[in-house]
Amino acid sequence: MSYRFLLASTAFAAALIAPAQADVSATRTDNTWQVSSDGERLSEVLSAIQSEAGFRLVGLDRLEDDPAVETDLSGSLPDVISRLLQGYDYAVVYGETPETEGEIQRLVLLSGRAGSAPDDSQRIAPRRLEPGASEEDGERVAAMLARQVQPLVDQDNGVETTTTTVAVNTSGSGGSNDPTDTGGGGDDGELDAETQAQLAEATRRAQADLEALVNSLRAAENAD
Known part of the structure; x- marks a missing residue:
């Protein structure tokens, strides 16, 4: 067996056993957002949305549970965020000037864990x-x-x-x-x-x- 054949076989085997690459997408058309994730962690999905929207993401390190997300969401930005963070404690800060009124300026993760309903x-x-x-x-x-x-x-x-x-x-x-x-x-x-x-x-x-x-x-x- 030649060295070249051995090297090619090793690369092929590594490709077979390597896990599939997770993917996340966050795009905006006017006021409608399309967010999809194929196994990415919640933190990565939030970071992708932040990168596209331009708001500040605070408290990401507080996430005690960072599950893999399989989703395909469409809607306004507040709606998408609320569906992604359903059960988590967080706060959204909106702009107060005429230019930023109604725009999300900060997304703050408070406890970083899913809350429980009051008794x-x-x-x-x-x-x-x-x-x-x-x-x-x-x-x-x-x-x-x-x-x-x-x-x-x-x-x-x-x-x-x-x-x-x-x-x-x-x-x-x-x-x-x-x-x-x-x-x-x-x-x-x-x-x-x-x-x-x-x-x-x-x-x-x-x-x-x-x-x-x-x-x-x-x-x-x-x-x-």
């Missing part, structure tokens, strides 16, 4: 307003919550707090859905003790959730 003790059952509740009550509730959470958002963005516009939905009492300006102060009226206690607890939970998200985003930025 019954953690679920908050929604309650419809009593028939006698007025539109003004709904507006006061929205105003109080907005004043609690908006300063945290403005502080994180380095913006001085001015006014906040909140869309109020009072369909349970026949109210309108018109936005309400809540930044000018004024008299909020008097609510009964039980309602005030419920509002205080709801506000505390909303503020805690927002602070947790802000802290996660800051930690992700520092780790990037």
Whole structure:
């Protein structure tokens, strides 16, 4: 057996036992994205989308599970991302200027693992307003919550707090859905003790959730 024949046989055998090359593609036509993967890891699929879209991908090293992805997705960018990361904890940051409004600026992986649904003790059952509740009550509730959470958002963005516009939905009492300006102060009226206690607890939970998200985003930025 000649040396040349032996070398050719070795190369042929290596080609037979080598695993198939995984492939990933992310293309965009106007606002429609086509993302396909033939066995590539989730991290590689996200990186391919990031490279094409131009947003910042933060926290990729947090992925505790980086499964192989067999998929062929089509849709808007937020839709494709949500389907790829179904079950994972992540946040999407959109542009705030007129030029970037509606565009994804950052994709932040928070925990890096698939989340679990809350148990019954953690679920908050929604309650419809009593028939006698007025539109003004709904507006006061929205105003109080907005004043609690908006300063945290403005502080994180380095913006001085001015006014906040909140869309109020009072369909349970026949109210309108018109936005309400809540930044000018004024008299909020008097609510009964039980309602005030419920509002205080709801506000505390909303503020805690927002602070947790802000802290996660800051930690992700520092780790990037």
